[in-house]
Each structure stands twice: as C-alpha cells, then as structure tokens.
Amino acid sequence: MTASRVLIYLLRRDLRLADNPVFHRLTSTSDHGFTHLLPVVVLPPDQIETSGFLKSDQTSPFPLAKSIVGKFWRCGPHRAKFFAEAVWDLKNTLSSHQSGLIIRIGPPADVVCAIIQHLQSSGEAAVAAVWMTDDVPSEEKRQQDDISAVCNSANVDFTLIPDEKYYIDDRDVDIATQELPDVFTTYRKSQEPLREKPRAVYPNMKSSLPPLPPDTLIPPQAVPFQIPDDLDTFQKCLSKPLVFDLPNPPVNPEDVKSAHPFLGGEQSAIDRLRHLVKSGAASSYSDTRNGLLGVDFSTKLSAFLCLGCLTARQIHSELVKLEDGTDEKYQDAPGYGQGENNGTKSIRLELLWRDYMRLCTKKFGTKLFAATGFREVDGYNKKWKTANSATASSDQHPSPQKIGEIIQRFLQGNTGMGLIDASQRELFATGYTSNRARQNVASFFAKHLDIDWRYGAEWYECMLVDYDVSSNWANWQYVAGVGNDPRGDARIFNPVKQAFDYDKQGDYVRTWVSEVRGFDNAENVFQAWTATPEELEKLNLTNNVMVTDPLKKIDFTVDRKPKSQRRPFARGRGSSNGRGGRRGGGSNSFGRGGMSMHTQAHMVPVPMDGMVPGGLPSSPSMYGTGGMGYDQQGYAWSPSPMGIPPHLHHGAPSPHHWGGNAGAPVVSSGWVSGGPPMFNEYNSMHGNLPQPAMHYRGRGNGRGNYLGRMPQGRGGYMPN
Numbered sequence: 001m002t003a004s005r006v007l008i009y010l011l012r013r014d015l016r017l018a019d020n021p022v023f024h025r026l027t028s029t030s031d032h033g034f035t036h037l038l039p040v041v042v043l044p045p046d047q048i049e050t051s052g053f054l055k056s057d058q059t060s061p062f063p064l065a066k067s068i069v070g071k072f073w074r075c076g077p078h079r080a081k082f083f084a085e086a087v088w089d090l091k092n093t094l095s096s097h098q099s100g101l102i103i104r105i106g107p108p109a110d111v112v113c114a115i116i117q118h119l120q121s122s123g124e125a126a127v128a129a130v131w132m133t134d135d136v137p138s139e140e141k142r143q144q145d146d147i148s149a150v151c152n153s154a155n156v157d158f159t160l161i162p163d164e165k166y167y168i169d170d171r172d173v174d175i176a177t178q179e180l181p182d183v184f185t186t187y188r189k190s191q192e193p194l195r196e197k198p199r200a201v202y203p204n205m206k207s208s209l210p211p212l213p214p215d216t217l218i219p220p221q222a223v224p225f226q227i228p229d230d231l232d233t234f235q236k237c238l239s240k241p242l243v244f245d246l247p248n249p250p251v252n253p254e255d256v257k258s259a260h261p262f263l264g265g266e267q268s269a270i271d272r273l274r275h276l277v278k279s280g281a282a283s284s285y286s287d288t289r290n291g292l293l294g295v296d297f298s299t300k301l302s303a304f305l306c307l308g309c310l311t312a313r314q315i316h317s318e319l320v321k322l323e324d325g326t327d328e329k330y331q332d333a334p335g336y337g338q339g340e341n342n343g344t345k346s347i348r349l350e351l352l353w354r355d356y357m358r359l360c361t362k363k364f365g366t367k368l369f370a371a372t373g374f375r376e377v378d379g380y381n382k383k384w385k386t387a388n389s390a391t392a393s394s395d396q397h398p399s400p401q402k403i404g405e406i407i408q409r410f411l412q413g414n415t416g417m418g419l420i421d422a423s424q425r426e427l428f429a430t431g432y433t434s435n436r437a438r439q440n441v442a443s444f445f446a447k448h449l450d451i452d453w454r455y456g457a458e459w460y461e462c463m464l465v466d467y468d469v470s471s472n473w474a475n476w477q478y479v480a481g482v483g484n485d486p487r488g489d490a491r492i493f494n495p496v497k498q499a500f501d502y503d504k505q506g507d508y509v510r511t512w513v514s515e516v517r518g519f520d521n522a523e524n525v526f527q528a529w530t531a532t533p534e535e536l537e538k539l540n541l542t543n544n545v546m547v548t549d550p551l552k553k554i555d556f557t558v559d560r561k562p563k564s565q566r567r568p569f570a571r572g573r574g575s576s577n578g579r580g581g582r583r584g585g586g587s588n589s590f591g592r593g594g595m596s597m598h599t600q601a602h603m604v605p606v607p608m609d610g611m612v613p614g615g616l617p618s619s620p621s622m623y624g625t626g627g628m629g630y631d632q633q634g635y636a637w638s639p640s641p642m643g644i645p646p647h648l649h650h651g652a653p654s655p656h657h658w659g660g661n662a663g664a665p666v667v668s669s670g671w672v673s674g675g676p677p678m679f680n681e682y683n684s685m686h687g688n689l690p691q692p693a694m695h696y697r698g699r700g701n702g703r704g705n706y707l708g709r710m711p712q713g714r715g716g717y718m719p720n
Contacts, residue, residue, distance in 0.1 A: 004125035006213055007034040008115060010108060010132035010147070011041045011101065012140070014165065014308035015086045016266040017093050019201045021164050022131055027205040034128060037210040038115070038218070039094060039101035041087050042108045047139070048075045048083075050105045050225065052240035058224030064241075067458035068369075069388075070407070073242050076462040078431025079303075080238040082264035086307050088231040089265025099209040102218060103234075105225045109146035116154050118219035125217050129157040133308075136362040137469040138369075165305065166358060167312035167351040168197045173359070180363045182374075182484045184356050194348045195320075195340055198313040250413045252429035253514050259295055260303070260432035260465060269304035273315060276301075277322050280334035285343035290436045292422075292508035298435060299347060303466035305354065312351045319344045354471060360484060361470040368473045371452060373482025380482075382489065384452035406551060407455055410445060413513070416550025418526040419499040420444050422512035429512075431465035436502050439479065443493035446480035448552050453480035496556040499526040515541060529553065 009022055017023055026032055043050050045062035054060060065074045075083070087103065094100050104111045112130055119125045130151050132144065144160060151158035162170060168191060181187045191197055212218075221227045228234045262268050276282045281296040291297025304310040321327035323344060325337025335341045364374045372380055383393045387404035398406070409415055413424030423437035433441070438460075446453040457476035461467050474483055481489020499522070503509055506525035510517045516525045518539045524531040528546045536542045 003123070004035045004213065004217075005033060005128040006036045006038055006119060006125050006217075007032075007210070008112065008127055008130045009037060009039045010112070010130065011039055011090070012133060012135065012308075013306065014133045014163070015041075015090045016269075016309050016311070017090065017097070018204070018266065018270075019164070019311045019314050021161050021202070022133070023205065023209065024202040026209055027207045030207065032210075034210050036125070036213045037099060038213055039099065040111065040115070041101055041103045042111050043103065043105045044108060044143070045105065046074075046107075048080070048238070049073060049241050052237035053105055053225040053227065055224050055226050060224070067461065069386075069452065069454045070458040072458050072462040073244075074461060075238075075467075076431070076464075077239045077242045078463065078465040079467055080242065081235055082303055082431070082465050083307060084231060084235040084238055085264030085268075086266070086309050088234070089263075089267055089309075093266065094209070097205075097209050098211055100212050103227050104221055105227070106222060107146070108143045109150045112147050113150045113154070114219055114222060116150070116156060119213070119217060120154075122217055125213055127154070127156050129159060131159045131161055133163045134160040135163060136358060138366045140469075164199075164313075165308045165311040166355045167194075167316065167348070168355055169199050172197065172199070177359070177363050180359050183486055184353065184484070187356055187359075188349070188352060191352065194345075194352060195316075198316045201311070201314050201317050246408065246411055248412055248414075250425040250428040252425075253512065256429075256511055258430040258432065259293065259426075259434070260300055260430055261295065262300065262303070264303070264307065264309065266304075266309045269301070269310035270314075272300060272304070273310065273318055274329070277318050277330055278333050282319060282322065282347060283333070283335040283341050283343040286346040287343070289346065290434075290502050292434050292437060292503055293511060299350075300432075302354075302468070302471075306466050306468040306471075312354070315351065316348065319347065354468075357468075357470040357474040360474050368470070368477070369454070371454060371482070373477040373480065374474075374484055375482050375488070382482075385450050386452045387455075403451060406449065407451065409545070409551060410449070410451075410456075411459060414545060415444075415552070416527065416529060416546035417444060417495050417552055417554075418506070418509040418513055418516060418528070419495045419503065421546070422509040425512045427460075427463050431463060436498070437508075438475075440493050440495045440498050442476055442479035443491070444495055444552070446476075447489070447492045448495075453477070453482070494554060494556070496526050496554045500558055515539070515544065515546070523556075523558070527554065527556075 007026075014020060014022075026034070026037065043053075045060070046065055049065040050062065051060045051064075066072060067074055087101075091101050106114075116127045119127050130147060132147070134144070135141070148158045150156075173191070175181075175187075175190065181190070188194075228237060262272060276296070276299055279296065281288070282299070285299065288297040301310060301315065305312065318327075319340075322330045322333055322336055323339050323341070325331070330336050335344070360374065361368050367374050367376060370376070371384060383396070385396055385398070385403050386392050387400050387407055389400040392400045392403075396403075410420075410424065411428075413421040413428065415421055415424075419437065419440055423433045423441050426437075427433045442453070442456055445451055445456045453476050457473050460472050460476070464472065477483030478485045479491070481487075481491065485491060499506070499509065503526075504522070506516075506519075506522040509525050513525075516528055516539075519525050519528070519531060519535065521531075524535065527550065528536070528541055528544065529548075529550050531539075531541070531547075533542070536544075536547055541547050
C-alpha cells in the first residue's frame, strides 16, 4: 500500500481561505503531489501564555510569556479573544470545505518534529512537505530557521511562501532591502501611482482542498497541555492566566460602548470591509480619520490585517469596484463610479505605510526592539529613564522606584492629562484606541516623561487588539525619535492643544474619564488641575491625584475657537512672548509663567532664495528671545543657532525664532504644497504631504511672521 503524502501547512498570520496563496496553489492544480493537507495553528509559549491549557495538577515547562522591559503579558485578553475567534472562524470555514485544522502548543519546531515522527512511525503516511508563510520579524525568522533545520534532518521539503497580505507584493517593489529609503515620502514616490500597484486577488477556489489525514494518524497534543474542542473553552483557556498586577485598574464605564466591537475572523473582516464601502465611510475617511469616538471614523481593519483574516489587496479590490462602478451592491454608496476620491486615496496611503513599516523591519532586524532604534546614529547618547535600578543611570531623576510609580499611573490612565488618560482607559477596557490618541500617548510617554519608550511599546503589544509587530514597534520608535522620522527626537505633541483640536468639546475625554464629566469648560476636562477650588470641591476632586500631582502640567490658553476637522489648518499669525522689533510692533503673549504657546503658528520654514524673515530685509538674521512654544498642531519649537535659519525642532526651550527686525520672537507660517523630506513628514508619525513640491509664499507683517496657512499632513500611529 502506498503511504499517504501529507502536507503540513503552518498557519501564523494568514488566517483566511480567500486570497491565500497556499490554498490557491492547492486548489488551482491537481498535480501538487499531496494526498492530505494538515493545517496547523501553533501557540508559541514565548508569545502567547499557554498555562491556561494545562491539565489538572500539571505545571508548565515554559516561562511566562511576558515582555522583557515591562514584564507585561505579550498577548493580552483583547487580542487573545480576537485571535481565538479568528482561528475558530477559519476552522469552521475549512470544515465546510471537507478540511479542517488542528491547534497545538509548543515551540513550532518541536510541534513539527512531533508530527513528522508520529506520521512516519505509523507506516501509513509520511510528511512530504512543510509550508508556511514567510515573515520578517526576528522571532518569526528564528521560528522559520528552527523548522527548516527539523525538516532538513528528517529529509522533508520545507518551503516559505511569500506573504501576500500586504498592499504591494514584495516582488514588485524593485528596491533591495538595504536600499530601502529611510524616509517614507521617498519610498512612497518610488511606488506611485499607488492605485496601479497591487496584484489582483486570487480567484475563488476551483476545486476542493486535500482532506485531513485520518484522526488516527494525527498525534495528540503533548502533555502537560490539552486542547479544548469548542471556542468558548479555548477562549477561556487563553484568558485565564492573564491577571494584571495593577492596583486600581481602569474600569469600563457602564454607559460606554467599544469603538471596536468586532469579532475576529475572515467573515467578520469581509463584512466590515463591505460596510465601509457601502456606508460611505471609505469615501469620507480622509475627513474622519482623526476622530476619537464611534465605530466608523476609521476603517477598523487593522486587527484583521494583523492576523491575515484580510489582505490589503482585497481592500484595494473593493475600493476599485466602488470607484469604477463595477459592483451593483455599491451603487447607492457615495462615490460610486466617480473614480478615486480623497477617502479611498487616504486608505491606500495607510496601507502603503503598513507595507513600509514591515520593510523597515526587514531592513533593520533586531534594531526594531533596541532602545536606540533604527537610527543608532553615532553620538546618540540619550539615557531613557527606567524603573530598572540595574540599568538606570546613576544620576537619573526621579529614582527608578519613582519612575515605576509613574509608569503605573500611566497604565492606569491616571496621569492628569485628559487625552492621555482617556486613551489609556479605553485601551485597557476595549483593546482599541484611535490613531490620533496613539500618537499623543506615545509622544507624552517618550517625550514629555522621557521614559524608555519600550515600556509603552510593550504595553501596546499586550493590550492592542490590532497589535502588529512591525507597525507597533516601528511607530513607537518614530515618535520616540529613534526611528525613521527625519526630525528624530525633535517632534513633540502638545496633548492639550491636540485635545482642543480633535476633541473640541471634550466629549471623548468625558466618555472615558468619568471624574471630569461635570466640568463645563473643556480646559478643565483636559487638565483637571486648571479648575477653580470651588469647581474641584463640587466634583469631589480636590484631593484627586490628577489635581494634586499631575504627571505633567502644560500651561495653555486658547485664544479662539479650535479649528474644525474639515479645515485642518489654522489661519492667522503666530504669537509669542517677547518684544516686537523696529517697525514690527509688539507681539502677543498667550502664555503664563514665561511659557508661550504659539496657538496659531505652524512651522518655521527654511526660506527660499530671496525670502527673509519679516521686518526690514536688511537684517535677515536678527532673532528675539522666547519661551517654550507649541504650534497649531501641538508641536513644540526649539532653538537654532544664531544666524542660521531655524528649523522645526519640537520640544526644547526656544530662544531663537524667526522674528521682527529687532528680534521679535514670533513664529512664522507659510503656504505649503508639498516639500522636501525635512518637512514632508509634518504632523505625521509616519506621513507625508501628498503634493510633489514645497514652496513658501509670505510677506513680513511687521511682527516678522509670514502670513499664510499650513495644510495638515497625514497622521497615523497605526492604520486602524
């Protein structure tokens, strides 16, 4: 009797049937040479805590699956639930196609070795090949190397299948890994036009999949673990050990619904995608993407993309159907048959950013997890504050113990900074928080508190339902100033200004920080310590730590109504403390206590030839003195050497600004239509201005600032 030839397909982040290169290959031809297919989902005990699957009175042979720096669970309850649902959805889908999958616990190479040995010892079957989708993070590459070694020793073919869930197929990028541009804008331009780049999705299966091997040939789960047969029990086993050693953890307000209410799985992903197109949410995405509350302000597709329940080119395909008017189910949707619009274009740009983060991981490898990040520039000497006394600098202030307490308050959402606290509480309760909030949280932690950014990245790894290795770690690097942001650690978000811009009435903060719901003024909602003693007493907040000991105080005054989301720029002049120059008049001061907030200014441009700072053209390099400033987008301004045009530094005290003829310290702004890499990343953790070139038009107004406006750049912590 001829022994059966079994193909093992190791599933990791490709939990879908449609547009799957492995399933497509097996169903598009009958001469693949395999009699049986065994899809396997492995729970690696170093990435997912598996002690909940132990048999009674058994102990785990593996250490707890916790992170290195912060000792957080590597897969928290929200992602564990979503993952379980996605696995079971695929299991049921495969069962309907006369196939199925098995779940095993252990190092992937050990699991593969056990299956190979069991089948070979049966005499009735043999493993002919092991296939898995290629991945680029360092841990996943080690898994692949270990499995390859097992297969080689057993004389079993091992094949890595290209990962095709990204927007542009790696084989179509035409850029060598080590030549990948370190600035996203440069990469984007090399790939345009984006609408033409994705490959077509694979057609529906033409034939059935090879069947599962008989149950008698499939080895059981190795002791001391056991795998349940139903989703509910499987889910409970995943979540059971995930207890948090966090005093006073955030509590989900009873009247608040999650902005991410979706089940995991391929079918849920397809339903969500079609809803976005039908409802018009895709077409309006560019207008709503900076929202904070609700379900449809962003796509919420990232969690599905992370696990491979959906591919980026499937998203592109549905957008094309809308734009070209080729699918009648979308005929009532806004934008049907009208070509690419701002919303669909923005979605493609986010998908490309996701590609880029993965390619950066491929290029930089383990630097993804290093405190020094991708840059590792010569002379980099920033010493992050840490709660680890063994690695803390001898002159660190506050002490490691105090930093530990600060980190704890950060995790609790009890910092006293309304936008940050709301985001942290939402994250803890739901596993989701918006792109805009993520940017501010990361900046607050790394730039305002100066704490090792890896604590934040690991916390997001634990809590996010849409955690993706590359997107999470590379974006935290970007904001911390050690990634591929051209401006490095010069970028700082002002979370108070950002709150006024994107949570105008404080609805988001009130939703998640119930203690401040009673305040009438948004200023008090965003920073409770700014309220009067009478207001604090009325809300029983007089002795609340958010009032008595906020982790950060930002002195900020709003001089006018915050800008709307539909006009994401501010008109008008910059202002700062200091004196006006000759023929320049006085400058307005909106700061208190010597801290000036430039509430209407944007960026200090490097002028074109012939353009000089305002005031008299005869003195182009006169500077005034000013305090710390924050621009309209919430960035801080910092110094530049005298006589040298100042650049956007974001975040240090600012003694030099473009000013009037005798040194008025007034920030300037300009008309912009794109720009060089230095400015193309404006107001974007990763982004670009889609226009091809930058120029500035302005005139001195007597205070030394250029008149004009600055379009908002594309922001985005993690496509979501």
